[in-house]
Amino acid sequence: MCGIVGLLIKKPALRAQLGELMVPMLIGMTERGPDSSGMAVFTQPVPDEKRKISLYCGSPQFDWQAFKSALTEKFKGVSLELRVNHAVMTTQSSPDEVRAWVARHHPDVHVLSVGRSIDLYKDVGLPAEVAQRYEFSKAVGSHLVGHTRMATESAVTPENAHPYTAGEDWCLVHNGSLANPGMLRRKLEKLGARFESDCDTEGACRYLHWRLEQGESLETALDHAFEDFDGFFTFLMGTADKLALVRDPFACKPAVVAETEDYVAIASEFRSLAHLPGVRNATVFEPKPAEVYSWTV
Amino acid sequence: MDGVTETKRFDLRSDTLRDVNKFLHGDLSGINTVRVENPDGAHSIAVGLNAPVHVDILGHAGYYAAGMNQLANVVVHGNAGPGVAENMMSGIVEVRGFASGGAGASAHGGRLIIRGDAGLRCGISLKGADIIVAGDVGSFSAFMAQAGRMLICGDAGDGLGDSLYEAVLYVRGEIRSLGSDARVEPMTAADHAAVKEMLEVAGLRHSSSEFKRVASARSLYHWNADANQEY
Numbered sequence: 001m002c003g004i005v006g007l008l009i010k011k012p013a014l015r016a017q018l019g020e021l022m023v024p025m026l027i028g029m030t031e032r033g034p035d036s037s038g039m040a041v042f043t044q045p046v047p048d049e050k051r052k053i054s055l056y057c058g059s060p061q062f063d064w065q066a067f068k069s070a071l072t073e074k075f076k077g078v079s080l081e082l083r084v085n086h087a088v089m090t091t092q093s094s095p096d097e098v099r100a101w102v103a104r105h106h107p108d109v110h111v112l113s114v115g116r117s118i119d120l121y122k123d124v125g126l127p128a129e130v131a132q133r134y135e136f137s138k139a140v141g142s143h144l145v146g147h148t149r150m151a152t153e154s155a156v157t158p159e160n161a162h163p164y165t166a167g168e169d170w171c172l173v174h175n176g177s178l179a180n181p182g183m184l185r186r187k188l189e190k191l192g193a194r195f196e197s198d199c200d201t202e203g204a205c206r207y208l209h210w211r212l213e214q215g216e217s218l219e220t221a222l223d224h225a226f227e228d229f230d231g232f233f234t235f236l237m238g239t240a241d242k243l244a245l246v247r248d249p250f251a252c253k254p255a256v257v258a259e260t261e262d263y264v265a266i267a268s269e270f271r272s273l274a275h276l277p278g279v280r281n282a283t284v285f286e287p288k289p290a291e292v293y294s295w296t297v
Numbered sequence: 298m299d300g301v302t303e304t305k306r307f308d309l310r311s312d313t314l315r316d317v318n319k320f321l322h323g324d325l326s327g328i329n330t331v332r333v334e335n336p337d338g339a340h341s342i343a344v345g346l347n348a349p350v351h352v353d354i355l356g357h358a359g360y361y362a363a364g365m366n367q368l369a370n371v372v373v374h375g376n377a378g379p380g381v382a383e384n385m386m387s388g389i390v391e392v393r394g395f396a397s398g399g400a401g402a403s404a405h406g407g408r409l410i411i412r413g414d415a416g417l418r419c420g421i422s423l424k425g426a427d428i429i430v431a432g433d434v435g436s437f438s439a440f441m442a443q444a445g446r447m448l449i450c451g452d453a454g455d456g457l458g459d460s461l462y463e464a465v466l467y468v469r470g471e472i473r474s475l476g477s478d479a480r481v482e483p484m485t486a487a488d489h490a491a492v493k494e495m496l497e498v499a500g501l502r503h504s505s506s507e508f509k510r511v512a513s514a515r516s517l518y519h520w521n522a523d524a525n526q527e528y
């Protein structure tokens with residue numbers, strides 16, 4: 001089964017430890033049988049005129065230095081922070097232009113996320129391996145969303161791992177399965193959405209983002225989702241300043257929340273929360289079905 | 298237990314779950330209490346017991362704690378994950394905090410006491426145990442419950458007692474909705490006595506007059522060709 005973890009730090013002094021606190025949470029999900037793992041971390045935002053773009057290329061032979069030179073030549077104010085086969089690019093150019101250029105010249109490079117705050121890493125492998133490979137323990141920021149995947153409906157590939165993103169500074173992870181992802185996909189593709197994978201979760205992620213873009217509140221968007229999604233889900237969603245959690249009306253998939261004055265931590269099971277400082281005195285509760293919970297930084 | 302009061306301690310930060318369960322499945326003569334410290338949400342703690350031993354789980358338990366229990370008295374001093382005391386045959390399982398989904402699922406006998414709220418599908422397919430919940434129960438509780446009793450001191454969610462057989466539910470609070478074929482029935486003297494008995498064993502101080510009885514209307518017991526598949 002998939003595993004979900006989320007952590008939002010309320011006490012600014014603890015933000016430097018975000019990753020350190022998160023890694024045991026992710027590893028705590030290992031007995032759920034994961035094949036892939038991932039994390040989206042929301043860092044201090046870059047200035048408004050800049051954007052961060054998380055990129056991934058599966059090919060071990062990929063020449064990142066040549067790629068960086070080409071980006072620097074083509075786009076404004078480029079910096080590229082490389083981590084194994086992922087990179088976070090910062091630029092003053094339009095992310096749409098970057099995306100189009102990447103798709104045209106490097107079709108094997110995937111754009112994983114775009115925003116002022118979000119950095120994203122996801123790959124095939126056990127939580128401990130992926131966390132070590134991409135140095136999750138060094139993550140610094142206000143909040144993050146993590147996921148361990150046990151594939152049920154699409155192949156085990158890095159693209160099909162979670163988190164998924166759409167637009168800017170928006171991500172979603174999913175425990176569950178949807179029976180009508182094709183319907184969602186056809187609906188959204190007609191409206192201009194471009195899918196990067198064949199995982200059911202991407203449909204949910206892009207659907208909710210599309211509703212939010214129409215000006216709907218998250219609550220209203222999720223009310224529509226209860227009608228339009230056929231399946232089971234616990235979704236954990238991240239925005240530039242929020243974490244939000246919802247379980248389907250049948251609460252088929254687990255979730256537990258621990259809240260203290262310093263943080264809010266969310267996981268599929270308590271075992272991922274047990275190591276957190278002060279958790280013995282935390283308010284621990286199980287979110288009710290079909291209720292939207294959100295926490296702001 | 299012949300006056301023997303030996304206590305065995307385990308710490309799940311250093312001992313393995315297998316150590317604990319192997320010990321509990323072995324020869325327990327001379328042992329009357331087993332304490333499990335730092336359970337930290339581990340799965341399947343104290344499952345499949347078959348001896349009159351007392352087990353204290355000192356923290357939160359994960360999936361299936363005290364599943365298939367026989368004779369033992371297991372107390373979770375915290376919250377329990379999904380499926381606590383599922384398929385219990387006898388003995389007593391108590392959860393001091395809340396219990397997640399499927400608590401007491403298909404339990405044949407014994408008593409499950411939940412001091413906090415119970416999640417969805419509590420007592421699903423109940424087959425003879427007593428389940429006493431001091432708080433609320435989630436939706437679809439007692440679905441297809443065949444025998445046994447549930448005492449719900451708080452509210453019940455949607456679809457309570459859907460497709461009930463012969464289990465009887467007593468509810469003190471609001472019922473958001475009843476499932477197919479479940480109906481509220483008048484409390485008889487025997488029902489008041491049953492509620493009093495369960496309140497007493499759980500140390501709860503409500504009055505039996507605050508409870509209503511929910512049982513099967515038995516209209517699903519026989520095929521109805523005129524129902525057009527709608528019940």
